[in-house]
Structures are given as C-alpha cells and as structure tokens.
Amino acid sequence: MPVVSIIMPVYNAERTVCRMIDSIIAQTYPDWELIAVNDGSADSSGIILDLYANKEPRIKVIHKRNGGVAAARQDGIDMATGTYTIHADSDDWIEPGMIKDMLEVAKNENSDVVISDFYTDCIGESVNKCVQAPLSLDAKDVLYGMYYHGLFGGLWHKMIKKVTYDKAFAEFYPGINFCEDLLLLTRVLFRTNPQIAYLNNAYYHYVVNSDSLTQCVSQQGFASIKYFHKVALDMLSQNEGFATLSDKFIIDEFVVYFMNYLYHDTNELRARYLKIKPLLIKKCGLRWKIGCFCIEIGAIVLAHKLIRF
Numbered sequence: 001m002p003v004v005s006i007i008m009p010v011y012n013a014e015r016t017v018c019r020m021i022d023s024i025i026a027q028t029y030p031d032w033e034l035i036a037v038n039d040g041s042a043d044s045s046g047i048i049l050d051l052y053a054n055k056e057p058r059i060k061v062i063h064k065r066n067g068g069v070a071a072a073r074q075d076g077i078d079m080a081t082g083t084y085t086i087h088a089d090s091d092d093w094i095e096p097g098m099i100k101d102m103l104e105v106a107k108n109e110n111s112d113v114v115i116s117d118f119y120t121d122c123i124g125e126s127v128n129k130c131v132q133a134p135l136s137l138d139a140k141d142v143l144y145g146m147y148y149h150g151l152f153g154g155l156w157h158k159m160i161k162k163v164t165y166d167k168a169f170a171e172f173y174p175g176i177n178f179c180e181d182l183l184l185l186t187r188v189l190f191r192t193n194p195q196i197a198y199l200n201n202a203y204y205h206y207v208v209n210s211d212s213l214t215q216c217v218s219q220q221g222f223a224s225i226k227y228f229h230k231v232a233l234d235m236l237s238q239n240e241g242f243a244t245l246s247d248k249f250i251i252d253e254f255v256v257y258f259m260n261y262l263y264h265d266t267n268e269l270r271a272r273y274l275k276i277k278p279l280l281i282k283k284c285g286l287r288w289k290i291g292c293f294c295i296e297i298g299a300i301v302l303a304h305k306l307i308r309f
Helices: 017-025 045-055 071-078 097-110 140-148 162-168 182-191 210-214 219-236 245-259 265-283 284-297 300-306
Strands: 004-010 034-041 059-064 084-087 113-122 127-130 158-161 196-208
Touching: 004 017, 004 045, 004 071, 004 097, 004 182, 017 034, 017 045, 034 045, 034 265, 045 059, 045 265, 059 071, 071 182, 084 097, 084 162, 097 113, 097 158, 097 196, 140 245, 158 162, 162 182, 162 245, 182 219, 219 245, 245 265, 245 300, 265 284, 284 300
Parallel strands: 004 034, 004 084, 034 059, 113 196
Antiparallel strands: 084 158, 113 127, 113 158
C-alpha cells in the first residue's frame, strides 16, 4: 500500500489537469497514489485521466455521474489506501518537495495533521505566499482561527492521517459544495483532538484566474452556503469561543445575497436589510455603515461600491 493518497476531484478541467498531474508525478517522494475522481466531466478530462493512468500505475481513476465536489472528495477518501491523505484541485499545481517535506514533519512530530503555507497565483499578476501559522497547535484554537481569523479551511495544504478521518467518522455532506472541506475539518478537529504540526513553508499553488474572480454565487450556491452555516452551527454553537458564530453567519449571508444580486428588487433588498440592521450596525465598520445607509435610501449602486468582504 502507498504511504500517501492524493485525492483530486476533476470536473471539466481539460485545460489545467495535466499541469497538476505532472506536478504530482514530479514529486521527489515516490510512494504515493493519485485518486482522480472524474465528476461527470463533459469535456476530455476523463480521456486525459485514463491516458495518464495507462502510463502511470500509481494513478487510479474513478468515473462517475456529476454529483458535486463534496461527493467526489468522499469517493476519493473511500478509495484511499494510504496512511496519509492530502487533497489537490485540478486547476492548481504543487512544488516537487511537498509530499516529502510534509510527510517528514508528520513522522518526526508524530502528527495526525500537518498544516503548511501555500501560494495564491494570480494569473498575469503576482504570486503571494499565504502564511497559515496558527496561534497555537491546539485543535480548537486552529479551528477558531479558520472561522474567525483568516486561516484557510482547505484540505490541499493539510496532510491528514487516514485513521484520523476514520476515528471522527468524518464524511462530506452531500449537497454542501461550499466550504465542504472546512466542514469536514470541523468534525475531525472537534471529534478527535488530533496532534497538529505546522510547516513554515509553501508548496501548493492555488491558481486564481479571471473566471474564478468574476464567478457569481447562484441561488443554488446560496442555498449551499446557508446549509453549510446550519450544519456548522449545529456542531459549534454550544462550544466555548464560538458563541458569536451565528451573528457572523447572518452577516456573511446578507453580504453574499447583496453582492451577488440575489434580490428581485430594491424593496426586497431593503426589507431583508432592515431585519438585520441592528446587527450590521453593531458589528460593521464605518465603510459598511455608510453602505447600509445607502441601501436604506435606495442608493444601491453606491452601496455595492462600499460593501465588500
């Protein structure tokens, strides 16, 4: 059995998936398996995956009907045979020493979870290092940092022991394709209190392109966000330190609803705003308060310039 299982959901990624697979093959540590889950792609992604698998025995391919990224990740975890797991997305890429260095830390520090830094690659602009150093390595402190202090809740810069998933009975929630990885981490960190290590180096390149920058949240996506919030609150709201999470989610939902023009008219927007006005005024800074006032008086264009995440 391989030491590390790399799980990669793939959906209509014919333009980028070769770059990711080539960067995995180029890893300096050889004892890995790649489980590529073709999630009902309508382009040539499935053909590309099969071509790689025919040449490289460490690559395994699952072909399935489209069910969303959460279900695809779950299929990959269910098939994984490695002692450790890490996820990858088909439009990104990783540097050659990632698996070797993260595995070395996991073994030397007897860690269940290893967190590393990562890069954001803005096409045509710059590469930025995102430092992920938690305030402490206590599991609940790390999780608190993900919900409140900007630590990223993704899985592709975290190496996790497969047995840790099993101990937590952790599975992705079907239908939640927004922050599905953070939700899984919530279950893992709270249920198992794992030993966590931090590696102060970046390997994973998260590629931000023009399509992802301009992508809007649909009504279906908004429903997924609300479902994520509900499940997360069910797990966290009674735990010390997360008492204000409900207020945070209410504000987040309103901003997504507003920024993505999910309202039918100004009256509907104003009515929704007035329901949470006291909370917004209490929690928000001056820029947002001015934006909220613009909603009240109907200056919606100006409000959109002021209210941002």
